[in-house]
Amino acid sequence: xxxxxxxxxxxxxxxxxxxxxxxxxxxxxxxxxxxxxxxxxxxxxxxxxxxxxxxxxxxxxxxxxxxxxxxxxxxxxxxxxxxxxxxxxxxxxxxxxxxxxxxxxxxxxxxxxxxxxxxxxxxxxxxxxxxxxxxxxxxxxxxxxxxxxxxxxxxxxxxxxxxxxxxxxxxxxxxxxxxxxxxxxxxxxxxxxxxxxxxxxxxxxxxxxxxxx
Numbered sequence: 001x002x003x004x005x006x007x008x009x010x011x012x013x014x015x016x017x018x019x020x021x022x023x024x025x026x027x028x029x030x031x032x033x034x035x036x037x038x039x040x041x042x043x044x045x046x047x048x049x050x051x052x053x054x055x056x057x058x059x060x061x062x063x064x065x066x067x068x069x070x071x072x073x074x075x076x077x078x079x080x081x082x083x084x085x086x087x088x089x090x091x092x093x094x095x096x097x098x099x100x101x102x103x104x105x106x107x108x109x110x111x112x113x114x115x116x117x118x119x120x121x122x123x124x125x126x127x128x129x130x131x132x133x134x135x136x137x138x139x140x141x142x143x144x145x146x147x148x149x150x151x152x153x154x155x156x157x158x159x160x161x162x163x164x165x166x167x168x169x170x171x172x173x174x175x176x177x178x179x180x181x182x183x184x185x186x187x188x189x190x191x192x193x194x195x196x197x198x199x200x201x202x203x204x205x206x207x208x209x210x211x212x213x
Contacts, residue, residue, distance in 0.1 A: 001062035006119045012062045024071030027059045028100075035079040038101065040092040048075070048103055054114065056103045061111040073103035131202045138189035145181040146174070155181070184210045 018026045056073040082097040144165040145155035159165040197203045
């Protein structure tokens with residue numbers, strides 16, 4: 001499917017679309033993911049990853065622009081690491097090796113505005129490349145691990161600052177020999193999934209800071 005946005009031609013291809021009895025279409029996208037990606041929170045609510053909701057609503061917008069009526073969006077999650085034992089132990093863990101999840105369908109106005117905004121950001125980046133924020137980098141902050149002794153492999157407790165770790169140790173009268181181990185933060189997406197990280201000045205600067213620690 002194609003549409004024109006801010007002078008650019010935008011295209012997208014769905015995995016499947018299904019015609020309903022109401023002469024509308026349901027878009028389904030297949031994801032091979034870890035079970036953790038769709039683990040429910042403590043209230044039992046499923047939190048749909050924002051990028052999946054955005055992706056499917058962009059498909060819906062493309063379909064509407066090409067004359068289709070869209071009635072629903074779905075993610076078919078196939079868990080590559082699913083564990084039957086874990087499903088029995090934890091009710092918030094996916095209960096099947098593959099599940100279908102409904103995705104919130106945005107209004108036509110919201111979907112159109114979102115796509116236009118993203119196109120404008122890409123156009124602006126041709127002249128002034130913005131830096132990726134923590135969410136986009138899948139950033140994990142520095143942590144300070146309170147260890148029972150220098151040879152321990154497991155932390156007694158994790159803290160955001162070294163001061164907090166030391167303060168907690170003294171306040172709780174931890175026996176002598178304990179140490180605080182600094183665990184530098186990581187930018188998971190940059191390090192493992194970005195195809196251009198080796199050319200990215202922001203990532204190289206972040207790596208230099210980590211090495212400096």
